[in-house]
Amino acid sequence: MDERFTDALSLLADYTSQHVLLSAAALALGVAISLPLAVLASRRPRLRFTVLAVASLVQTIPGLALLALFYPLLLGLSALTVKLFGTGVPALGFLPSVLALTVYSMLPILRNGVTGLLGVDAAYLEAADGVGMTSRQKLLRVELPLAAPVFMAGIRTAAVWTIGMATLSTTVGQTSLGNFIFSGLQTENWISVLIGCAAAVALALVVDWALGLIEAGAVGRRMTPTVTGLAVLAIGIAAAAMPMGGSHSSGYVVGAKNFSEQFILAELMAERLEAAGHRVERKQGLGSAVIFRALVGGDIDAYVDYSGTLWTNALGRSDLMPREAMLDALTAAMRERYGVTVLGALGFENAYALAMQRARAAEARTATIAELAPLTPRLKLGSDLEFLGRPEWAALKQAYGLSFAEEKSYNPTFMYRAIADGSVDVISAFSSDGRIAADNLVVLADVKHAIPAYDAVILISPRRRNDETLYAALAPLIGAIPVERMRQANYMLDRDTGKATVREAARFLEAGAGLSGR
Amino acid sequence: MASAPLIELINVTKSFDGERSHALRDVSLRIDTGGFIAVVGTSGSGKTTALKMINRLLEPDRGQVRFEGEAVAGLDAPTLRRRIGYVFQGIGLFPHMTVGENIAITPQLLGWTKGDIAARVAELLDLVELPRSYAARFPHALSGGQRQRAGVARAIAARPRVMLMDEPFGALDPVTRDTLGTSYRALHERLRMTTVMVTHDVQEAVLLADRIVVMSAGRIVADDTPGALLSGHAGAEVSALMAMPRRQAERISKLLQASSHEIPRRPPHG
Numbered sequence: 001m002d003e004r005f006t007d008a009l010s011l012l013a014d015y016t017s018q019h020v021l022l023s024a025a026a027l028a029l030g031v032a033i034s035l036p037l038a039v040l041a042s043r044r045p046r047l048r049f050t051v052l053a054v055a056s057l058v059q060t061i062p063g064l065a066l067l068a069l070f071y072p073l074l075l076g077l078s079a080l081t082v083k084l085f086g087t088g089v090p091a092l093g094f095l096p097s098v099l100a101l102t103v104y105s106m107l108p109i110l111r112n113g114v115t116g117l118l119g120v121d122a123a124y125l126e127a128a129d130g131v132g133m134t135s136r137q138k139l140l141r142v143e144l145p146l147a148a149p150v151f152m153a154g155i156r157t158a159a160v161w162t163i164g165m166a167t168l169s170t171t172v173g174q175t176s177l178g179n180f181i182f183s184g185l186q187t188e189n190w191i192s193v194l195i196g197c198a199a200a201v202a203l204a205l206v207v208d209w210a211l212g213l214i215e216a217g218a219v220g221r222r223m224t225p226t227v228t229g230l231a232v233l234a235i236g237i238a239a240a241a242m243p244m245g246g247s248h249s250s251g252y253v254v255g256a257k258n259f260s261e262q263f264i265l266a267e268l269m270a271e272r273l274e275a276a277g278h279r280v281e282r283k284q285g286l287g288s289a290v291i292f293r294a295l296v297g298g299d300i301d302a303y304v305d306y307s308g309t310l311w312t313n314a315l316g317r318s319d320l321m322p323r324e325a326m327l328d329a330l331t332a333a334m335r336e337r338y339g340v341t342v343l344g345a346l347g348f349e350n351a352y353a354l355a356m357q358r359a360r361a362a363e364a365r366t367a368t369i370a371e372l373a374p375l376t377p378r379l380k381l382g383s384d385l386e387f388l389g390r391p392e393w394a395a396l397k398q399a400y401g402l403s404f405a406e407e408k409s410y411n412p413t414f415m416y417r418a419i420a421d422g423s424v425d426v427i428s429a430f431s432s433d434g435r436i437a438a439d440n441l442v443v444l445a446d447v448k449h450a451i452p453a454y455d456a457v458i459l460i461s462p463r464r465r466n467d468e469t470l471y472a473a474l475a476p477l478i479g480a481i482p483v484e485r486m487r488q489a490n491y492m493l494d495r496d497t498g499k500a501t502v503r504e505a506a507r508f509l510e511a512g513a514g515l516s517g518r
Numbered sequence: 519m520a521s522a523p524l525i526e527l528i529n530v531t532k533s534f535d536g537e538r539s540h541a542l543r544d545v546s547l548r549i550d551t552g553g554f555i556a557v558v559g560t561s562g563s564g565k566t567t568a569l570k571m572i573n574r575l576l577e578p579d580r581g582q583v584r585f586e587g588e589a590v591a592g593l594d595a596p597t598l599r600r601r602i603g604y605v606f607q608g609i610g611l612f613p614h615m616t617v618g619e620n621i622a623i624t625p626q627l628l629g630w631t632k633g634d635i636a637a638r639v640a641e642l643l644d645l646v647e648l649p650r651s652y653a654a655r656f657p658h659a660l661s662g663g664q665r666q667r668a669g670v671a672r673a674i675a676a677r678p679r680v681m682l683m684d685e686p687f688g689a690l691d692p693v694t695r696d697t698l699g700t701s702y703r704a705l706h707e708r709l710r711m712t713t714v715m716v717t718h719d720v721q722e723a724v725l726l727a728d729r730i731v732v733m734s735a736g737r738i739v740a741d742d743t744p745g746a747l748l749s750g751h752a753g754a755e756v757s758a759l760m761a762m763p764r765r766q767a768e769r770i771s772k773l774l775q776a777s778s779h780e781i782p783r784r785p786p787h788g
Contacts, residue, residue, distance in 0.1 A: 127610025129575055131623045131672065132600030145614045 007501055008180060008195045016199055017240035018175040023163045023203075024237050026098045030105030030158055037106075038113025038151075039139065048114060055107040063165045066104060067172050070096035071290060078297070092290065092299040093283075097169035097176075104165055105158040112154025116147030152215040156208050163204040167196065173255070173283045173294060177203070182285040186258055188413055188499065206232070251279030252470065255294060255303035258285045259412050260493040260505075261350060261432060261486065265304045265456070267506035272473045288386060289313065296338050298463040302474065305459055306350055308452035310334065312391045323453040330457075339462030343471065344478035348432055348486045351454040352392050355429035355441040357419060368445040372426065373400040380406040382415045382424030392451045393428070399450035413494070432456075432483055434491025456481075480513035522587040523548040524680065524712055525572055530581035532567055541567040543736040544581070551679070554706055554713045556723035558759070559733035565716045568733070569682050572714065573602045585680075600624050603673030603711075606684040609665050611657040617668050618653030624676040642671040647701065663694040670702060674709065681706070683715040687722070699726050721763040724748065732756050 041048040058066070074096050078088035089095060120143050128138040144151075167178030180196025183189070210232040217226030252273050256266035263284060270280040283300055292314055294300045307330050311317050315333055320326075331342040354369055366372045372379075381404040387393050388407055396402060404426070410418055416435050418424045429436055429443060431454070436443060458477065464470050489509045492500035500508075526549070532542040542564045549555055557565040570576040571583045574595045583590045590598060611620050621642055622635045630638070643650050646667040657665055666687060673681060686702075687695040703726050706713050717723055723730050724744045732740040732747075740747060740756040747760045 123606075123608035123610040124612060126575065126606065126608070127612065129595075130573070130599060130604035130606070130610070132596045132598075132627055133623075134596045137596075137627065142612060146612075 004189055004191045004499075004501055005195075007503065008192050011179070012195065012199060015175060015177050015179055015196075016203065017242075019163070019166055019177045019200070019203065020236055020240035022094065022097055022101065022169060022174060022176060023159070023166045023207075024233075024240075026101030026166070027105055027155075027159055027162050029098065029102040030109060030162070031155060033102070034106045034109035034113060035151075038110050038117065039144075041110065042114050042117035051110060052107075052114065055110050058103050059107045063100075063104065063168050064171060067096060067100045067168055068287075070100045071172055071293075074099075075293065075297075088297070090299055091297060092173040092286075092294045094174055096172050097166070097174040101162050101166060101169070105162045108154040108157040108161065109151070110154075112150050112157070113147065116150030116154075117143055119150065120146045149215065149219055152211065152218075156211045156215075159207050159211060160204045163200060163207060167200055170285050171287065172290065173286055173299060175281070175283070179284060182258065183263060183502070185411065186260060186263065186285070186413065188494070188496070189501075206236070210236075251281055252302070252464075253281045253283055253300045255286055255291050255300035256282065256284040257288060257291055257303075259430075260502075261430075261490050262304065263502045264489050264493070264505045264509060265346070267502045268477070268509055269302060269304075269458070269474055271503070271506060271510070272477070273470070276469065276473045278469070278473075292459075295459055295461045296340060298461050301461045301464045301467075302343075302470065303459055304346065304456050306454040306456055307345070308351065308392070308454040310457075311452050314338070318391065318395070320449060320452050323455065326453060327455055327457070334459070339465060341460040341462075341465050343458040343460055343474060345455040345457050346477055346481045346486075347479045348456055348481055348483035349454050350430050350432040350456055350486075352387065352390075352451055353429050353431050353443045353446070354396075354426055355419070355436060355443050356426050358440045358442045360425065361442045361444070366444060367442075368447045369396065369400050369402075369450075370447050372444055373402055376402050376404045376426075379404055379425040380408065380423070381426050381428070382408050382410055382418045383428040384412045384415055385409050387428040395450045396446075399448050416494070432486045432490060433494070434487040434489070435494050437487065438491055438495065456486075477513065481509060482512075485509060485512045522584070524551045524586060525549040525714070526584040527568065527571060528582045528584065530568070530571060530578045530583060532564075532571070532576065532579050540564075540736045542571075542578070545736070545738055546581075547731065547738065547741075549712065549714060551712055552710060554703070554726060554728045555715070555731060556727035556729070557714065557716045557731045557733060558718065558720055558723045561718065562735075563733040564736040565733045566684055569684055569714060569716050572680075572682055573599045573604055575604075596627075600628055600676055601678055601680070603678040603681040604683075605666075605669050605673045605681070605686045607686065607688045609669040611665055611668055611672070613657055615656075616653060617648075617655050617657060617660065620657065620668060621653070621672045621675050623672060628676055638675060642675055645674075645705065646671045662690055663698060666690060666698055670705070674705070674711075677709075679712060681711050681713045683713065685717055686715065688717070688719075695722070702726075720759055721766065724760075724763050732759060 037051060041051045071091055074089060074091035078091050082088045124142055124146060125138065128142045133141065166176050167181055169176045170178035170182045177196045177200045180192045180199070184192030184196060210229040213225040213229030217223065217229065254266045254270045254273070256262040266282060266284060270282055273280045283294070286294060288309065291300070291303055292305065292310070295303060307327055311326060311330055315330070315337070321329065327345060334340040334342050354372065356366065361367065364375060366375065388409060408418070408424060415427050416439060419427045419441065420439060429441065431443060435441070458474055460470065486509070489505045492505040492508060493502065527545055527547040530542050530545045531540060533540045545564070545568060547568070557568065559565045567576060571578055572585065572590070574590050577591070585593070585598065611617070618639050621639050625635045625638055639653055640650055643653060648664060648667050648671070652660070652664070657668070660668065670686070687698050690698065699722055715727065727744060730740070730742065730744055730747055731738055734755060739753055740751055747756065748764050751757050751760060
């Protein structure tokens with residue numbers, strides 16, 4: 001069988017169970033909040049208007065943005081609780097995901113709940129009063145049972161939405177079926193993407209079916225369907241909770257940003273730790289700023305970042321110095337300011353660079369960014385999703401006076417497609433990218449040294465600063481990965497045909513570094 | 519009059535639109551134990567409003583309602599309603615409960631034991647002439663008349679002394695309506711209840727009630743026995759209202775006399 005397929009299957013149980021627990025928690029919380037709120041809102045017109053307006057507004061926020069918003073919110077809350085109680089709350093992973101999903105799940109439950117309660121025939125309400133029910137008895141014995149089918153339809157909608165949106169929680173470091181989708185998208189591993197989608201769809205269908213059974217049983221007052229539906233849900237949640245037992249407490253957490261090189265390096269680090277007998281959790285697909293915060297906060301223990309990125313973003317420096325001197329200054333500043341250990345440089349640079357098709361560059365006689373500058377008003381720039389917002393771009397633009405006719409952002413994979421088919425003329429490439437050579441691109445030299453060096457460095461979180469085992473497992477990687485080797489490893493993934501798995505690429509790197517004991 | 523009346527409305531006024539118009543204008547009414555009172559009048563005359571004042575489904579703007587000598591405003595509304603049977607045209611049998619569960623509601627709210635409730639449900643089904651097996655059916659599986667019988671059973675389940683009925687048989691066909699009216703009257707006698715029935719059907723009122731209260735534009739315009747009202751009244755409105763059943767009765771009796779001399783035959787429209 002295809003190794004990509006077996007690899008994905010081996011992760012399916014873990015991803016699915018985390019997905020199930022996350023969705024179940026969010027839905028349970030959503031129901032617990034929305035149910036009483038719907039009752040209150042059905043009684044008070046003004047509250048009803050406010051509640052439904054707010055819930056609808058939340059629904060219009062894109063799911064990804066909602067998740068992203070909970071991260072800084074929880075960071076702030078964490079800072080507050082540290083001050084007040086001495087312990088922080090995790091800003092990454094389960095908590096922001098469950099909160100965002102809960103908020104998201106509320107609208108259908110609220111809207112259907114209010115509709116259902118307001119739709120109860122006045123004759124039944126009069127009858128309930130007439131037989132001498134108190135308003136509480138009327139609610140529990142008449143209104144809620146009669147509104148139940150509409151309520152239940154809302155809960156089923158919310159369940160399907162929640163399960164679908166839970167795939168996005170990968171981006172804030174919560175493992176879910178989205179891991180298949182996001183890592184698959186980055187490495188163009190469509191089998192992984194398909195498995196992620198299929199699993200999420202199957203999960204949604206099963207849950208909807210089980211809720212439907214419960215509803216049908218309750219309406220027709222038959223025990224069997226209700227019990228079957230409840231049993232399916234209970235067994236599912238119990239099975240998902242089982243392997244969780246403590247497995248995340250003592251293991252290491254290795255992080256990765258959202259591109260192939262990061263996946264490979266994270267896999268390499270994780271496998272070395274696993275080979276030394278440790279449990280490792282992989283948190284992949286995190287954004288640049290999020291991942292550094294996560295490291296500082298102790299949500300992840302180690303990841304690879306780039307000196308220039310840290311220099312400008314984490315330290316806010318704009319001055320430039322030689323590569324070696326900057327690395328020393330960075331190491332000292334990281335330790336001092338964040339308690340983060342810079343274990344060392346891996347041996348290659350992954351600098352932001354501007355690249356063109358070799359033939360176009362030769363035709364226009366441009367070998368440097370300085371030579372490119374006067375041509376830019378007639379050229380289109382394609383960049384990755386971050387580049388245009390980064391200080392490096394601002395520095396380049398200012399230093400060379402660049403003003404492109406058009407600037408477009410792409411997922412890195414599609415950015416290379418865009419320059420290949422001529423949709424854009426220049427791209428913000430990465431110097432360690434295997435596709436530069438493979439796609440016959442040429443990197444334009446930064447002759448004015450407008451942007452800093454980007455040595456790949458291993459960062460260790462403050463809570464692991466004295467962890468000798470971690471150091472022992474990762475230290476052999478320092479200085480052991482030359483740029484050619486990294487390019488080759490990257491190109492094993494970033495290609496359309498003969499694509500390798502992340503694990504194969506990681507092993508290729510390890511073998512090249514002379515570390516492979518297997 | 520030594521003892522206080524069972525139910526008393528004293529100068530009750532009610533408006534639903536901030537005093538622009540009145541559903542009830544200064545209405546006073548005394549109802550003694552054991553009576554069967556019909557309240558008749560056109561729609562909008564205030565008869566339903568007056569009825570709902572008694573079990574506090576509506577509250578008066580001015581004036582007072584007393585039940586067994588106590589002002590109802592000072593009583594807990596659910597407790598009061600559990601002591602008063604209530605049947606209305608929509609019936610309001612709860613569709614998610616079986617007939618048995620519907621009938622059992624008020625005893626259940628009053629905390630009766632399961633055994634007492636089960637026995638009472640069976641007894642009530644017999645009383646309203648429904649098969650006992652119907653206890654397990656849902657209301658949608660019953661005919662209109664059967665549902666109304668179940669509604670009556672639910673209203674008298676906790677042995678109330680007073681029954682309030684708002685157009686109870688209004689939605690039924692004439693035959694069912696007559697049968698149900700007659701059997702309810704028998705039940706009223708047998709259980710020695712006091713019944714206040716709102717109806718727009720004067721004939722029904724004449725045939726069932728001991729006393730008829732006629733309402734018009736929020737006021738009581740007549741209050742007497744059916745016999746007295748049938749034999750004539752000062753007000754033109756009341757006279758016209760009461761003349762109708764009498765005329766119908768006279769015509770029917772003439773037809774009956776004529777037909778007793780003929781050979782019985784099928785009526786033309788079968």
